[in-house]
Amino acid sequence: MRLLCTKTLELKEFSGNTIPRYAILSHTWYEGQEVTLPDLQSPEKRRLIMAKQEYAKIKKTCDRALKDGLDYAWVDTCCIDKTSSAELSEAINSMMGWYERSDVCYAFLEDVPPGTDAPSAFARSRWFTRGWTLQELIAPRIVKFFASDWSLLNEKRVLSDFLSEITGINKDVLNWGGSRAQETKGENLKSALNSASIAQRMSWAAKRQTTREEDLAYCLLGIFGINMPLIYGEGSRAFFRLQEEIIKRSDDQTILAWNFDGCDLQAHSIGQDWYADTLKTFDNPMDYTGVLADSPLAFQHCKDIVTCDLGRQTSPFSITNKGLEIELPLAPSQPNNTGSNSDPTQDFHKFMSTYNSRALVRHVQSGLTYALLQCQHKNVPGGVLALPLQQTQRRLYVRPRSWKLVLLDCQLWYQWRLTPLYLLTEEALLPQPALWMTNSLVNRLPEIAVVLRNLPPNLFVFQASPSVPQGPGPRVILVYQYKKREMRENRAIVSLGDKDAEETELTLIVKLKDTYDTFGRFGPPRASCCLGKGKYRSYWDFDSFLDPQNVLRQYREVQEILEAAGTRKTKV
Known part of the structure; x- marks a missing residue:
C-alpha cells in the first residue's frame, strides 16, 4: 500500500502489519485533471502541478490528517500506479478494506458552499451520484464531510438519518461499528452489509454513475465481498460477471x-x-x-x-x-x-x-x-x-x-x-x-387488458362504457392492442352495483397512461382510477368524486374522460 507522508507529501510503500495509521480521501474525479502518481514522483512535474486546484486537494488532505494526529494519508489519484493493470486490479479489489481500515475518511464536497446548513444543497452534491463514493461512505467508521473551502460540515454518525434518507442505505449499515475497538471493525462491517439483502445493496447503486461502464460493477466488489479480475473493454458483461460471482457465494434469491x-x-x-391495473396478455x-x-x-x-x-x-x-x-x-x-x-x-x-x-x-x-x-x-x-x-x-x-x-x-x-x-x-x-x-x-401484437382487481365482495360490475365482451365478474373492462395509438378504448366509466341493492351505488372512471420500463423503453399503459360515491352521476357533478390514488385531480381531465366515454346528463 502506497501512502503519502502528511508532513512532506512524499510517497512511501507499506505492506501487511507494517501499514501505519492513516487518513483517507473521498472525492469526485475530473478525468485528465487529477494529480497522478507520475506527477508526484517527478520533481519537474511536481513543481508544475503545485498551482493546480487538484494538488491543493491533496495538500489539504494531508494538513487535515496532521491536525488529527496522523502521519500518513491515502489519495486514490496519486497512490495507485494506474499504468500497471496488475496494480490497478489489486487496488480496486482491496479498496473497500483500505477505506474500512482508515482512522478517518475526509469526504470533500467541492460543490457545496461553506457555511451552508440547507439539507438540499448537501443532498445535491455530485459526490452522492458517483459509483465509487458508495463504498467510501459505508466502509470507514468515521466520515467527515467538508465544504468547498475545506470547512467542516458534519460527520456521518450525526447525519446518519439524513444520509439514509437520501441514499437509501440502511441506517444500521451506515452506523456499523459504533464505538467498539479497532480490531472488531472487519467483523462488524461484514455483518452489517450481510444484514441487507442483495437487492437492497444493489438499490444503493441504482442511480449512481461511473465514467467507465465496467466500473458500475467494479465499484460494488467490496459491497458484496467479491474479488474478481478487471477486464476493461467488456462493457456490461462486467455486471453479469459480478452477479455470477455473487451467486457462487450466496443463496439470496x-x-x-x-x-x-x-x-x-x-x-x-x-x-x-x-x-385497476393494466395486464399485458400477449407479450412481444x-x-x-x-x-x-x-x-x-x-x-x-x-x-x-x-x-x-x-x-x-x-x-x-x-x-x-x-x-x-x-x-x-x-x-x-x-x-x-x-x-x-x-x-x-x-x-x-x-x-x-x-x-x-x-x-x-x-x-x-x-x-x-x-x-x-x-x-x-x-x-x-x-x-x-x-x-x-x-x-x-x-x-x-x-x-x-x-x-x-x-x-x-x-x-x-x-x-x-x-x-x-x-x-x-x-x-x-x-x-x-x-x-x-x-x-x-x-x-x-401484444394485447392489453385493464383488470379491475380487489373488488369488494359485495359489489359487481353493473355496466361499462365503452362495453367489452363479458369477462368473469366481469372484471376485464378494456381490451385492446397496445402500440396502436389510434385505438379509442383508452378510457372507461364503470358502474358498480351492490348485490344487496337494486340501484347503482358507485361510479369508477378508468384512464390509461403511457409508461416506460426501467430501461427507458416504451411500455404498456398504466391504469388509474377515480372513484365517485353516490347512486347516480350527472355530467357536471364532479365535486363529490374522490381520488384515493392521487390521480385525475384536474377538472378538465375528468371532464375529458366523461366526454370521451359518452356520458350525458343522465345516470351512468
Whole structure:
C-alpha cells in the first residue's frame, strides 16, 4: 500500500502489519485533471502541478490528517500506479478494506458552499451520484464531510438519518461499528452489509454513475465481498460477471428480484379496496431477456426487498452452461385447447375465470408463467415475489423484459410444486425466437387488458362504457392492442352495483397512461382510477368524486374522460 507522508507529501510503500495509521480521501474525479502518481514522483512535474486546484486537494488532505494526529494519508489519484493493470486490479479489489481500515475518511464536497446548513444543497452534491463514493461512505467508521473551502460540515454518525434518507442505505449499515475497538471493525462491517439483502445493496447503486461502464460493477466488489479480475473493454458483461460471482457465494434469491416497481403494494399493504391495473396478455415474443439484470438501475425500487424463510427446503442454485439451475415453485400449467386461431380476448376471459380477484393473473399464452422467489417486501409480510418467465424449451426459461415482478399470497409457496428450472442468465444467450415461437404468435401484437382487481365482495360490475365482451365478474373492462395509438378504448366509466341493492351505488372512471420500463423503453399503459360515491352521476357533478390514488385531480381531465366515454346528463 502506497501512502503519502502528511508532513512532506512524499510517497512511501507499506505492506501487511507494517501499514501505519492513516487518513483517507473521498472525492469526485475530473478525468485528465487529477494529480497522478507520475506527477508526484517527478520533481519537474511536481513543481508544475503545485498551482493546480487538484494538488491543493491533496495538500489539504494531508494538513487535515496532521491536525488529527496522523502521519500518513491515502489519495486514490496519486497512490495507485494506474499504468500497471496488475496494480490497478489489486487496488480496486482491496479498496473497500483500505477505506474500512482508515482512522478517518475526509469526504470533500467541492460543490457545496461553506457555511451552508440547507439539507438540499448537501443532498445535491455530485459526490452522492458517483459509483465509487458508495463504498467510501459505508466502509470507514468515521466520515467527515467538508465544504468547498475545506470547512467542516458534519460527520456521518450525526447525519446518519439524513444520509439514509437520501441514499437509501440502511441506517444500521451506515452506523456499523459504533464505538467498539479497532480490531472488531472487519467483523462488524461484514455483518452489517450481510444484514441487507442483495437487492437492497444493489438499490444503493441504482442511480449512481461511473465514467467507465465496467466500473458500475467494479465499484460494488467490496459491497458484496467479491474479488474478481478487471477486464476493461467488456462493457456490461462486467455486471453479469459480478452477479455470477455473487451467486457462487450466496443463496439470496433477491438477486433475481430486479424490475420490481411496487405496483401491488397498495392492494396488499394499505388496504386499498379499489385498484385497476393494466395486464399485458400477449407479450412481444422478441422482447425477452435473461434472468440477470443489465445494470444496478434495474434494482432502483428494491430497497425494501428482503429474503424470507418459508420453512420449505429448496435446493442450492448455481450457474451452469445451460443457465441458472434453480428449483422454484412454479404456477400450475393452464391447458390451452382453443387452437391457434382462437380469439385472444376470449382465451383471456376463460383463463381469468379460474382465479379469484386477488390471485395470480398469468399470460394465457402457452409457456408463460410465474415462479415464486424466497423474498418479499418488508412491509408486506404475507406476500412473496413472483418472477415472470417464458418457457423456450423443456425446463428452459427466459424473462419477459417489460413484465415486472408481482406480490402474491405466501400460501401459494406451499401449493405450487417445486420445479427444477434452467433460467438463461443474459440476453446474449437467448435462442432465436423462431426456434420456440409459432409464426402466428410472433406476428401478433401484444394485447392489453385493464383488470379491475380487489373488488369488494359485495359489489359487481353493473355496466361499462365503452362495453367489452363479458369477462368473469366481469372484471376485464378494456381490451385492446397496445402500440396502436389510434385505438379509442383508452378510457372507461364503470358502474358498480351492490348485490344487496337494486340501484347503482358507485361510479369508477378508468384512464390509461403511457409508461416506460426501467430501461427507458416504451411500455404498456398504466391504469388509474377515480372513484365517485353516490347512486347516480350527472355530467357536471364532479365535486363529490374522490381520488384515493392521487390521480385525475384536474377538472378538465375528468371532464375529458366523461366526454370521451359518452356520458350525458343522465345516470351512468
